[in-house]
Amino acid sequence: MELTSPTAIKDLLYKHEAKASKGLGQNFLIDQHILDKIIEAADIKPDDVVLEVGPGLGTLTQRLAQKAKQVVAVEKDETMIKILEETLKDYNNVEVLRGDILEQDFKLPKNYKVVANIPYYITAPLIRALLENENQPSEIVLMLQKEVAQRICSKPPSMSLLAVSVQFYAEPKIVSYVSKNCFWPAPKIDSAIIKIVPFGAGQGRAKISANEFFKVVKAGFIQPRKQLVNNLTTLKFVDGVKLDNLIVRQQISSWLLKNSIKPNQRAETLSVSDWINLTKSLENFNA
Numbered sequence: 001m002e003l004t005s006p007t008a009i010k011d012l013l014y015k016h017e018a019k020a021s022k023g024l025g026q027n028f029l030i031d032q033h034i035l036d037k038i039i040e041a042a043d044i045k046p047d048d049v050v051l052e053v054g055p056g057l058g059t060l061t062q063r064l065a066q067k068a069k070q071v072v073a074v075e076k077d078e079t080m081i082k083i084l085e086e087t088l089k090d091y092n093n094v095e096v097l098r099g100d101i102l103e104q105d106f107k108l109p110k111n112y113k114v115v116a117n118i119p120y121y122i123t124a125p126l127i128r129a130l131l132e133n134e135n136q137p138s139e140i141v142l143m144l145q146k147e148v149a150q151r152i153c154s155k156p157p158s159m160s161l162l163a164v165s166v167q168f169y170a171e172p173k174i175v176s177y178v179s180k181n182c183f184w185p186a187p188k189i190d191s192a193i194i195k196i197v198p199f200g201a202g203q204g205r206a207k208i209s210a211n212e213f214f215k216v217v218k219a220g221f222i223q224p225r226k227q228l229v230n231n232l233t234t235l236k237f238v239d240g241v242k243l244d245n246l247i248v249r250q251q252i253s254s255w256l257l258k259n260s261i262k263p264n265q266r267a268e269t270l271s272v273s274d275w276i277n278l279t280k281s282l283e284n285f286n287a
Contacts, residue, residue, distance in 0.1 A: 003059040004030045006184040018079040031182035041175045041195050042115045042141040044068050049109055053101045053116040058087035065091040074101045117143040131169035140196040149174050149192035157269040161221040167272045170198040213279045220267040229253050229263035
């Protein structure tokens, strides 16, 4: 069934008395070339199990099913599930699960891949859920809003909390930019295909406590335009170490300087390695 023609999509939606939901961020990919780029980036092997989030009409799902051993497609829109019963009827290696990917714990085997054209509003929570899961995917290939993809892949001096959160767990890169005209209905913004490769084992790359790491990072980014020496006064406890003695600016400055960080720097200028070193050094900090 042709699923990349606007006319065919309109006919299919009309048949099922459905329409694209703005609330669920439904914009259907209609460019075969972009589909090819997604499949190529994911490097699907015959024995791969692929998790797809928000399959919609099943356009990408069909292509994944032709390459993978199994595709698990999670869809929350009941209308789309009915459509998928029609568009995927010839694929016996596709399992469509009803539900919200952010609210349910779907059981998947080790070394699965995630490939999806996801609704933009779930981007950050979905990536976080995947990377923090003990059963991390081996690769994540997503279609995202262009600006968000750029933020995820940013480097100092333009880091964000989102960039640090992803790069603590994985190596992200932009595969290709995608025009808004490659979708129907066309969104207001361009997109990007991004590939995220986790470091593995549900751990950050330094094998330190993610909980303690993010306490420090979130404190640093609490007001991104402020100097670190001011933001870090919000810290209370990190890995059992009481930080009341860091409340004094001079003491915080000393802690930063010992890690080759200037007290007047902003959080966006620090690399992931800088944040790791700050977290590690707290255990040995003596004000």
